[in-house]
Amino acid sequence: MTNAINQHMLSRRRLMTGTAAALATGAVVSPSMLMAQSSSPLPIATTVSADEKFPPGEPGKDYTPVHTPNGVTAPFKVVDGVKVFHLIASEFEHEFAPGLTAICWGYDGRTPGPTLEAVEGDHLRIYVTNRLPAPTTVHWHGILLPAGMDGVTGLSQAPIQPGETFMYEFKLNQYGTYMYHSHFDEMTQQGLGMMGMFIIHPRKPVGPKIDRDFAIMLSEWAIEPGTRRPNTLEMTDFNVLTMNSRAFPGTAPLVVQKNQRVRIRFGNLGAMHHHPIHLHGFTFRITETDGGPVPESAQWPGNTVLVTVGATRAVEFVADAPGDWAMHCHMTHHAMNQMGHDVPNMIGVDAGGLDSQVRSVLPGYMTMGQHGMGGMGDMGMAVPHNSLPMVGMEGPFGYIDMGGMFTIVKVRDAEVGFDDPGWYENPPGTVAVAATAEALRRDGINVDRKIDGPRPSERAGTPDASTAAPTHAASHSDGNPATTPATAPTSAPAAVAYACPMHPEVTDDEASRCPKCGMKLVPQE
Ligand SMILES: [Cu+2]
Secondary structure, three states, rough: HHHHHHHHHHHHHHHHHHHHHHHHHHOOHHHHHHOOOOOOOOOOOOOOOOHHHHHHHEEEEEEEEOOOOOOOOOEEEEEEEEEEEEEEEEEEEEEEEEOOOEEEEEEEEOOOEEEEEOOOOEEEEEEHHHHHHEEEEEEEEEEOOOOOOOOEEEEEEEEOOOEEEEEEEEEEOOOOEEEEOOOOOHHHHOOOOOOEEEEEEEOOOOOOOOOOOEEEEEEEEEOOOOOOOOOOOOOOOOEEEOOOOOEEEOOOEEEEOOOOOEEEEEOOOOOOOHHHHHHHHOOOOEEEOEEOOOOHHHEEEEEEEEEOOOOOEEEEOOEEEEEEEEEEOOHHOOOOOOOHHHOOOOOOOOOOOEEEEHOOOOOOOOOOOEEEEOHHHOOOOOOOOOOOOOOOEEOOOOOEEOOEEEEEEEEEEEOOOOOOEEEEEEOOOOOOOOOOOHHHHOOOOOOOOOOOOOOOOHHHOOOOHHHOOHHHHOOOOOOOOOHHHHHHHOOOOOOOEOOOOOOOOOOEOOOOOOOOOOEEEEOOO
């Protein structure tokens, strides 16, 4: 009892001093003992004492460097045993995905800024030059350092005025996954992209060797189609959800060789939203919080990890299953781009008659989303200047209906680098396909099996429009024979197989694209 209380009352400094004293008296102290001593009961992850001196950690020798998909690692130089970094805060044009750019703020001309990477025990000096039109500061999020280096404007330091360069200096007495971000007018400056990952490797190896170590910063943006800058005043309806400030299909895949041990570190510096990141194909263990490593006995197995605002999490797994595996935020609106927002809900509505009437005053009008948003990105429809298509990209089996905070973990049998190896070739017989009549017969599957429950039309107040279940393609054409001639007098003859849903006069005998609007021609009944 007394002992437990004493332990809890021990300050971090006193604990460290005690460790150093043990070393000084020649007591045999193994790294694992130090680890156990310093990680319990206080949440600080160390493998060595705070007073020990080390040469600056070297990439490749003292640690396996982290890979930041779509990002870079900050360069540094060593001056008299001190690792010296220099970050320049500035404004620049950033591409979120092909078709969408905005004027953002960040470090060294990018968002997220370069990943800072160092080793426990390193002594750092970080210069920050402000080329923004506004003051700024940098907060080293989660790093244990002197209060005056903590970067909170007004509280810990004066703001860095435009044109000024400030110097931060501190020693790293911990390891783990951390972040850095502006702490001046945070809502604006973080909303414009001023954030980055800060990775500290343990001085002495901890746990199984990691073969692939990825760092991903999660953020959310409000960029109205056609505008030039993110709207930092938005509180709820973020329409561009990103991993390392890129939205799918602009996100680089995480490329891994089969059986490699993979760590993925997530940080969340979005304004308002938590992100449950879901990995397909593997069960990972949550091995790190922003307090450092989780003891093995307490590591949660899972396939979704909730990364709350302001927090970091790391997960680890052995990539024992080759394939192309999705990894995305499971807040479904976060795996869509802007076109999934702010449109009226038309699910289940037969808009055939409505469309033809509206087209008489608005040529080319077409109601969207009668069967949801699936395939919308595939229609090749014109989108407002500087905005993303609805969602997705062309995949190996058709269109991938995802966007925003979505990427792909690509596990290959062959040796791979970090570059996209292309799509996975699934072994024969391992891809879901349409059931054959033979298989249906063998397993006694009756596709016409009656299912219980009232049909939608039998419920009070529900129109019968949607029960005919037209095909997806047909739903976007004007299927109403009574109105088609009136609005589309040059409509294609019945023999023509494909027509543009917006320009019925454009027809072809194959599924080409409309030269007027770029949409895919759809089969005609
Ligand atoms: Cu999310």
